[in-house]
Amino acid sequence: MNAIERRGLIGAALTLTAIAGLARPALAQADIGRAANFIQTTGQEMVAAVNDQSRDVAARRQRVAAILRRAVDVDGVGRFIIGRWWRQASAQEQQEYQKLFEETLIRNLSSRFGEYQGVRFSLGRSQQRTEDDVLVNTVIERPNMAPFSLDWRVAEIGGQPKIVDVIAEGTSLRLTQRSEYSSVIQRNNGSVGALLQAMRGQIQQMAAREGR
Amino acid sequence: MRPGSDSRRSLPHLSVDVIAEGHAVMRQARIPLTPLGRLWAVPLLAGLLLAGCATRPPASDPDSVAEYQQNNDPAEPTNRRLYAVHQVIDQYALRPVAVGYRAVVPQPVRSGIRNVLGNLRTPVILVNDMLQGEPRRAGDTLGRFVINSTLGVGGIFDVARSQFGVAGHAEDYGQTLARWGVGEGPYLFIPVLGPSNPRDLVGFGLGILSDPLTWFGQGAVVNGLTWGRSGATVVDTRESLIEAIDNVNATSLDSYSTLRSAYRQRRNAEIRNEGDVGSPAAGGTGFGVGTGAYERR
Numbered sequence: 001m002n003a004i005e006r007r008g009l010i011g012a013a014l015t016l017t018a019i020a021g022l023a024r025p026a027l028a029q030a031d032i033g034r035a036a037n038f039i040q041t042t043g044q045e046m047v048a049a050v051n052d053q054s055r056d057v058a059a060r061r062q063r064v065a066a067i068l069r070r071a072v073d074v075d076g077v078g079r080f081i082i083g084r085w086w087r088q089a090s091a092q093e094q095q096e097y098q099k100l101f102e103e104t105l106i107r108n109l110s111s112r113f114g115e116y117q118g119v120r121f122s123l124g125r126s127q128q129r130t131e132d133d134v135l136v137n138t139v140i141e142r143p144n145m146a147p148f149s150l151d152w153r154v155a156e157i158g159g160q161p162k163i164v165d166v167i168a169e170g171t172s173l174r175l176t177q178r179s180e181y182s183s184v185i186q187r188n189n190g191s192v193g194a195l196l197q198a199m200r201g202q203i204q205q206m207a208a209r210e211g212r
Numbered sequence: 213m214r215p216g217s218d219s220r221r222s223l224p225h226l227s228v229d230v231i232a233e234g235h236a237v238m239r240q241a242r243i244p245l246t247p248l249g250r251l252w253a254v255p256l257l258a259g260l261l262l263a264g265c266a267t268r269p270p271a272s273d274p275d276s277v278a279e280y281q282q283n284n285d286p287a288e289p290t291n292r293r294l295y296a297v298h299q300v301i302d303q304y305a306l307r308p309v310a311v312g313y314r315a316v317v318p319q320p321v322r323s324g325i326r327n328v329l330g331n332l333r334t335p336v337i338l339v340n341d342m343l344q345g346e347p348r349r350a351g352d353t354l355g356r357f358v359i360n361s362t363l364g365v366g367g368i369f370d371v372a373r374s375q376f377g378v379a380g381h382a383e384d385y386g387q388t389l390a391r392w393g394v395g396e397g398p399y400l401f402i403p404v405l406g407p408s409n410p411r412d413l414v415g416f417g418l419g420i421l422s423d424p425l426t427w428f429g430q431g432a433v434v435n436g437l438t439w440g441r442s443g444a445t446v447v448d449t450r451e452s453l454i455e456a457i458d459n460v461n462a463t464s465l466d467s468y469s470t471l472r473s474a475y476r477q478r479r480n481a482e483i484r485n486e487g488d489v490g491s492p493a494a495g496g497t498g499f500g501v502g503t504g505a506y507e508r509r
Contacts, residue, residue, distance in 0.1 A: 198465045
């Protein structure tokens with residue numbers, strides 16, 4: 001290879017890098033903006049619902065649940081969490097799992113957030129794009145408490161931004177939960193039915209608790 | 213555990229708090245005991261590691277093999293037994309003491325104690341900042357130590373944070389070893405100490421050995437102070453984790469694997485120095501004080 005050819009190649013490589021460098025951030029910014037907007041809007045709705053003094057606890061919780069159902073990719077998260085056991089489950093088990101998972105997730109998140117009286121939230125400093133989705137950082141403040149940070153993983157599901165994971169200080173909800181569910185199935189000799197039974201028990205407990 | 217058989221564990225658990233709790237709980241690891249007290253772990257561990265091993269799934273089931281490798285918990289049966297032991301110790305000793313401490317000692321005093329413990333940790337944090345080649349973080353740590361030890365009256369008040377806006381961070385030798393490329397090794401659960409692994413356990417030992425206070429003076433008074441510091445650290449840490457651990461116990465379908473997963477994730481985030489949100493307070497010990505997701509009381 002002579003010097004000129006080499007220079008040409010280097011030039012081409014540099015040009016390509018420059019184009020990639022220009023194109024990438026533009027694409028990323030658009031997605032990040034959309035995801036951050038979505039979290040901002042959803043967060044404001046949640047805060048308004050949680051702090052709405054004109055309603056009682058049960059009504060607040062219901063409003064929070066409705067917002068969550070809209071904002072979270074419940075089916076996708078459920079599938080991710082059950083992971084490899086999905087294929088081992090019968091069609092009926094799959095259906096029941098999705099139902100129980102949605103109820104567990106929504107009930108649990110709404111009862112938690114429903115208690116966050118006086119909560120304030122704001123977008124944090126780092127919003128970053130990963131391979132398939134965007135991580136939106138938020139800071140949650142409650143009276144008398146140190147502020148803490150939550151990262152929301154937002155993906156495009158059917159053309160709409162949806163929450164697919166929550167990460168608190170490096171710990172992902174869906175990864176932790178996947179490990180837990182898999183362990184329950186494994187320790188019951190690979191029975192998905194055992195997990196469903198445990199989830200049913202859990203929901204009963206939740207209902208009893210909320211009824212108090 | 214048979215699902216649904218234990219009502220305590222059949223509660224909701226899918227919540228942000230639980231995540232927070234999970235990683236808060238793992239901060240239970242590396243609670244420093246006094247130098248002598250720490251040695252018990254070594255023979256105990258060696259014996260236990262030999263005692264029980266998980267069965268490796270057959271190669272014909274690649275999914276199981278992948279999960280087995282990801283869990284990286286070859287001593288799981290033994291670890292689970294140790295976890296059960298820990299739960300008993302916690303139920304009858306650690307938690308009641310922590311609850312009593314919260315009830316008896318007013319919040320400002322507890323904050324002061326936490327700050328002092330955090331300040332005492334700074335020499336080890338500083339060394340690890342430097343070993344990791346982080347001059348800025350080292351500068352923060354040094355500055356905090358000087359300011360808090362003087363203006364903060366021996367570390368009681370975290371004025372470096374409140375007046376100068378320099379928040380603390382935790383660091384330990386386990387993280388430094390990881391930055392140097394040392395792998396974590398198989399998962400270990402050690403009663404009282406919590407979730408760990410060989411790398412973090414070695415780091416824990418180095419933390420004690422390199423702490424100037426370990427070697428400072430001798431005699432009854434010094435011994436008393438050393439024990440007092442260790443005891444205070446255990447109580448303070450457990451107090452900061454009361455809600456966190458209660459929630460994991462109440463809501464996880466399998467708290468052992470919840471903690472295992474959360475510990476790994478949390479450690480990896482710490483190693484990458486992500487999310488220094490909370491104060492290093494008691495976590496001056498390397499594990500922070502929880503996410504602040506609970507009201508101070």
